[in-house]
Amino acid sequence: MSNSSIPLSKEIGERLRDARRSAKLTLGDLSERTEWRLSKSRISNYEQGIRRMGVEEARELAAALGTVTPAWLLCVENPMDLGLDEMDLINRYRATDARGRALLMGLVGMLSATGDESGSAGSPA
Helix, strand or coil, rough: CCCCCCCHHHHHHHHHHHHHHHHCHHHHHHHHCCCCCHHHHHHHHHHCCCCCCCHHHHHHHCCCCCCCEEEEEEEECCCCCCCCCHHHHHHHHHHHHHCHHHHHHHHHHHHHHHHHHHHHCCCCC
């Protein structure tokens, strides 16, 4: 995303909506995950860019979503314009132990080697 022509409140709202939809959550589901501290209406206002969430709300929503960081929601973390799938992969990597990380890195190494042999990395065989 990171489109400077979009007002920041709108961009933050789009990120929140994209993350919620990617997690297959309704506004009610997300509100429930915050233990109702953030109402459906308030979350909807954030998504529409009507209200801008603060740091505390971003932390609450990121924890409830489990796939994004508060900094990403607030558009201050965007090192490479990562998509939601990429953010999810990174978060899952970070959540695993050393053995799991080693297995993931081995798998990625095998997949990239397979892609190099076919001449088009990442293409299905």
